[in-house]
Amino acid sequence: MRTICTIIGVSLFSCSIFSEVLGELILENRSFFKEGYLNQDKQHSSFTFSPEIYIEDGETIFHFKSKFRKDSQDTNRNLLDIQELYFLSIGESKEIKYGVSKEFWGVTETNHRVDIINQTDFTEALDGEEKLGQPMIKVSFEESWGNLDIYALLGFRERKFFGKEGRLTLPVIIDKNESVYESSAKDRRTDFAIRWSNYYDQLDIAISYFSGNSREPRIIPIDDAYSKMIPLYETIDQVGLELTYLVGSLALKAEIISRSGQGERFSALTAGFEYTQVGIFDSRIDLGWILEMNHDDRLDSSPSILGTRLSLNDAYDSQILSGIVWNKVNGEVGFLLESSRRIGDCCLLSIEGFYFDDRDRDNNEPKLFETLLDDDFLKLEFTYYL
Amino acid sequence: MTNIMKTKNIRPAKVILLTFLLFFTLSQTLSANKGLEIAIKSDKNFDGYEDSSSEMTMELISKKGDVVTRKLKFKRLEVPGDGDKSLAVFESPRDVKGVAILSFAHKTEPDDQWLYLPALKRVKRIASKNKSGPFLGSEFSFEDFSFQEVEKYDYQYIRDEEYEGMLCHVIERIPLDPYSGYTKQIVWIDTEYFLIRKIHHFDRKSFHLKTQLFLDYEIYDEAYWQPHRVVMNNNQNGKSSILSFKEVKYKNGLTDRDFSQNSLKRSR
Numbered sequence: 001m002r003t004i005c006t007i008i009g010v011s012l013f014s015c016s017i018f019s020e021v022l023g024e025l026i027l028e029n030r031s032f033f034k035e036g037y038l039n040q041d042k043q044h045s046s047f048t049f050s051p052e053i054y055i056e057d058g059e060t061i062f063h064f065k066s067k068f069r070k071d072s073q074d075t076n077r078n079l080l081d082i083q084e085l086y087f088l089s090i091g092e093s094k095e096i097k098y099g100v101s102k103e104f105w106g107v108t109e110t111n112h113r114v115d116i117i118n119q120t121d122f123t124e125a126l127d128g129e130e131k132l133g134q135p136m137i138k139v140s141f142e143e144s145w146g147n148l149d150i151y152a153l154l155g156f157r158e159r160k161f162f163g164k165e166g167r168l169t170l171p172v173i174i175d176k177n178e179s180v181y182e183s184s185a186k187d188r189r190t191d192f193a194i195r196w197s198n199y200y201d202q203l204d205i206a207i208s209y210f211s212g213n214s215r216e217p218r219i220i221p222i223d224d225a226y227s228k229m230i231p232l233y234e235t236i237d238q239v240g241l242e243l244t245y246l247v248g249s250l251a252l253k254a255e256i257i258s259r260s261g262q263g264e265r266f267s268a269l270t271a272g273f274e275y276t277q278v279g280i281f282d283s284r285i286d287l288g289w290i291l292e293m294n295h296d297d298r299l300d301s302s303p304s305i306l307g308t309r310l311s312l313n314d315a316y317d318s319q320i321l322s323g324i325v326w327n328k329v330n331g332e333v334g335f336l337l338e339s340s341r342r343i344g345d346c347c348l349l350s351i352e353g354f355y356f357d358d359r360d361r362d363n364n365e366p367k368l369f370e371t372l373l374d375d376d377f378l379k380l381e382f383t384y385y386l
Numbered sequence: 387m388t389n390i391m392k393t394k395n396i397r398p399a400k401v402i403l404l405t406f407l408l409f410f411t412l413s414q415t416l417s418a419n420k421g422l423e424i425a426i427k428s429d430k431n432f433d434g435y436e437d438s439s440s441e442m443t444m445e446l447i448s449k450k451g452d453v454v455t456r457k458l459k460f461k462r463l464e465v466p467g468d469g470d471k472s473l474a475v476f477e478s479p480r481d482v483k484g485v486a487i488l489s490f491a492h493k494t495e496p497d498d499q500w501l502y503l504p505a506l507k508r509v510k511r512i513a514s515k516n517k518s519g520p521f522l523g524s525e526f527s528f529e530d531f532s533f534q535e536v537e538k539y540d541y542q543y544i545r546d547e548e549y550e551g552m553l554c555h556v557i558e559r560i561p562l563d564p565y566s567g568y569t570k571q572i573v574w575i576d577t578e579y580f581l582i583r584k585i586h587h588f589d590r591k592s593f594h595l596k597t598q599l600f601l602d603y604e605i606y607d608e609a610y611w612q613p614h615r616v617v618m619n620n621n622q623n624g625k626s627s628i629l630s631f632k633e634v635k636y637k638n639g640l641t642d643r644d645f646s647q648n649s650l651k652r653s654r
Binding site: 054204251 | 455479480508511515518565648
């Protein structure tokens, strides 16, 4: 790193600069137990490469990170994305960011309702934590009354959907090439967002507002014959509230949104708690518990999720994560088991298993997992850090 | 007569008992006072340090002698009248690179703590009470890293004794925080500079679990003593962890802005 510092540093800046070039290589294989609902293959592999450059010179930061993904089966899962490409200028109590970046809002673990700046890439991960880069100008103020972030979001990123060959299987085939917008500016619209956050003793709070193209489209038929389904991106207004309150070692958390612009105004909520038992059975193993409940005005019923995390606290940072998703109204359940450990100083290995089931196929409740019932899979992921 | 006899018989016993009790409580109070005095003197070593920064290397040594290494950067800020602020940023191993912990310690209230997860770019408020767990898989626990504010313990002076060629005060301190992983700590503080040289940590079953050694003290700015090596030996599992400090700097001109949520998000 020193050499790069010297090369760039001598010519461009004073050499008080700090710089890093990093990279991440991920090999992933998903093995499905059965052929898909649409006769998709059982084996799906992909390869992801993310190079990164970071340069910091006192009050200015330059950051670049891109992501390239190639999937063996599903061209819709291929990706070439700029995740970060920005300059950040740091003032006394103000920061300004210009360029492409990722911004996370929220406090709950299993669902991210308030988070809205970036488009979510569900084709990469089902947890909604993989994002596409968003062009923006962001101004941040940090004062005694809290932190205030104001965003102008320049342009829009459409959602990615699994293709016909891909898995998981969607209930409908979505033609993303024919997406429609409510706004005449379409994906060139400049959206606006603002978020205030602060903490008071054991309480962390954030209130946010977003106005612009909905990151979450509604899926509509293109004609009365339902020959094709397409995404509709409406213009929405969304108010969000995030709360974390600590009671001893128990963290109570809630995310609430109220959104207008997609039919009737609706509210949705994710709330629950997180608790860690340190050193169970007089060992050095920690056991973390997460219980979260959902409500969404648009749905007849929403699932609840119970998760546990066993941290062995060994030199390899070995962890075992398990989760149960259940909807007691429509009878659907899902299981997740994930285990990960470090290999040497360079690598990380993780094995995940997903299982979907419907315990009550005869009820007339709307189903979410219908096309996923053949999509149980094991995922093996190997990450190499350059 | 019999009454007088009785009183006479009882009186000397009472007096002895009372004197003994008085002496006992007095010596208890005195040794508590003396223990506290020593702790305060030791703590005063850091008065006015303003801020400090360092690069730490942590070696985790298994019972068989295998070594794995962790690297982190550490900054702290003196907050007059309250506990210190600190920012720890992990550098290696690579999968945790960029993970950072921001802590605002308080004298008696629980500390405020936020964790930064770089993959998601998420700042997460965490319960500082989960402090007794291992730090990065090492023999150090989170609380060994937090500031040992004087107010967080009860003290008893035990004795003076020679340790490694230094005359040391040996004091016992009992953590007041019920979430501490320790029930008792015996601390060796030298009588010349009042620096902590050794701590015996006792676990919840009052077993002498860990021995912590503070080695290679060097003075900075002619005022602040910094150990360059801190060793933690676990007597139960035979593992040990060694923390080495490099690039130690005092008075960097850091301010609250360097310990804010925004600075946490851009910590490297």
